Amino acid sequence: MTLTTEPATEPVARPFPTRGHTARLPWPFPDDLTAFRYSVNVEPARVVRRTAAGEWGAHIVDLGGEEYGAIMAERRRILDADPTRVRVMPGMEPACWDLLVYYLRDLAASYPHVMELEESVAPAGDRFHWRNHALGTDQVFVLGDAATLPCDPLTFLGREVPDDLLLVKERDGRLHFDAGLVTFAAAWSVSFDVGMSMDEIHQPVPGLTRAGVTARAEQFLRRLPADQVYRRVNWTLSASGSRKLDVSLEELPEWGTDIPALVRDEDWGRLQLRIEVEHFIRLPMTGAVTFNIRTHMTSLEEIRQVPAWRDQLAQVVLELPEDVAAYKGFLDHRGPAMAWLTRPTGVAGATGPDGRTAS
Ligand code: HEM
Incomplete structure (x- = not known):
């Protein structure tokens, strides 16, 4: 990984995508997969794939x-413009501190040349000194003392890491999504979903609860041990055609016309x-469970450069049951899009009504 180590006061915008982008992409399908169905597709984290x-997957972040x-x-632009992207239900503040300390320790261990965390026990409480040389952050804080941070602990962490941060806790005998910082939601809203149970959240996903996947997912999260970290990969064709990470419901007016325009053109x-890539971690101090989401995007143009990916994506997308393709938002245009993807490069050809290339 190449990272600048010069201190900077503001994050630096670089051209996107960069050269290493495709090489680091967490391709969501196993090599031999030809048909995709929803399942509790979890696996141990920190394993290189x-x-x-x-390759990808060496670190949690x-x-x-x-x-x-x-x-x-x-991320910081969105948080500054819209404070409602951070939602913390009453009683969840300790879990947010737990998450902050867990992640800062993990970051310092994963990226020691860029990030440092010093810890000491002082009479006033556990004291931490966090330095992120890539973003220029240098912050001393005391665990549990919000006045020692420039913002709440969840927001502080969200301004350091690219992941959306979601916390789940047991309440009334069920797991509830009770705190979150979400700037890159795929057509959902943290304000709408916060406080919901797993069943309520997954109700819009076709067949998921009926097929028992939601119940098995909840069972998995309840049994998650404190010393093992798991992850899961999820995918869709983006609700926006350009490389926009923020396609949350809050921003619908900004991206709602992207796909119709892309289809028209x-x-x-x-x-x-x-x-x-979603990480499940049982936090050590409070027992809250994370569901942190790191979003990656790649265009069909880029996928076309990797023949194995090109062929597998076309096969999976065209085979997907209609209700799932409709939920994922590409039922109407999957035919022509996949025909374009698999068309030999350099061959000009129109797409037929079934989405296959007319020669
Ligand atoms: C092992 C655990 C889990 C599994 C297997 C699972 C599975 C799924 C699946 C299959 C979808 C549909 C995604 C798509 O087709 O693009 C989904 C959507 C979603 N999941 Fe989960 N999920 C899990 C845990 C969680 C947790 C813990 C949360 C919240 C803290 C959560 C929040 C969501 C949200 C917000 C959506 C979008 C729903 C919408 O469209 O309104 N999931 N999940």
Whole structure:
């Protein structure tokens, strides 16, 4: 990973995507997968996975190489403009501190040349000194003392890492999504979903609860041990055609016309595969469970450069049941988009009504 180590007062925006982008991409499908169905597809985290273009997965937080500055500039812009992206239910403040300390320790261990955390026990409480040389952060704080941070602990962490941060706690015998900082939601809203149970959250997902996936997911989270970290990969074709990470419901007026325009222009190369790597961690002090989401995007144009990915994506997308394709938002245009993807490069050809290339 290449990261600048010069201190900077503001995150630096760099051209996006960068050269290493495809090589670091968490391709969401196992090599032999030809048909995708929803399942509790969890696996141990911090395990490197090789892909047809490179590898990913060594750390819990993927800073994103040269893209880190650009992603964090976007994250901070959204948080400054819209404070409602951070929602903390009463009683969740200790879990937010727990999350902050867990992540800062993990970051310092994963990226020791860029991030440092010093810890000491003082009469006034546990004292931490956090330095992030890539973003220029230098902050001393006391655990549990909000006055020692420039903002609440969840927001402080959210301004350092590219992941959306979600916390789940047991309440009334069920797991509830009770705190979150979310700037890159895929067509949902943290303000709408916060406080909901797992069943309520997943109600819009076709067949998920009926097939028992939601119940098995809740069971998995309840049994999650404190010393093991798991992850899961989720995917969709983006609700926006350009490389916009923020396609939350809050921003619907900004991206709602992107796909109709892309379909009208048959600009399929710009359509994005949106990949979410989600980490499940039982936090040591409070027992709250994380559901932190790191979002990656890559265009069909980029995917076309990797033949194994090109062929697998087309197969999976075209085979997907209609209700799931409709929920993911691409039922109407998956045919022509996948025909474009698999068309031999250099061959000009119109797409037929079934989405196949007319020669
Ligand atoms: C192992 C655990 C989990 C599994 C297997 C799971 C599964 C899923 C699946 C299959 C979808 C549909 C995604 C798509 O097709 O693009 C989904 C959506 C979603 N999940 Fe989960 N989920 C899990 C845990 C959680 C947790 C803990 C939360 C919240 C803290 C959560 C929040 C959401 C949200 C907000 C959506 C979007 C729903 C919408 O469209 O309104 N999930 N989940």
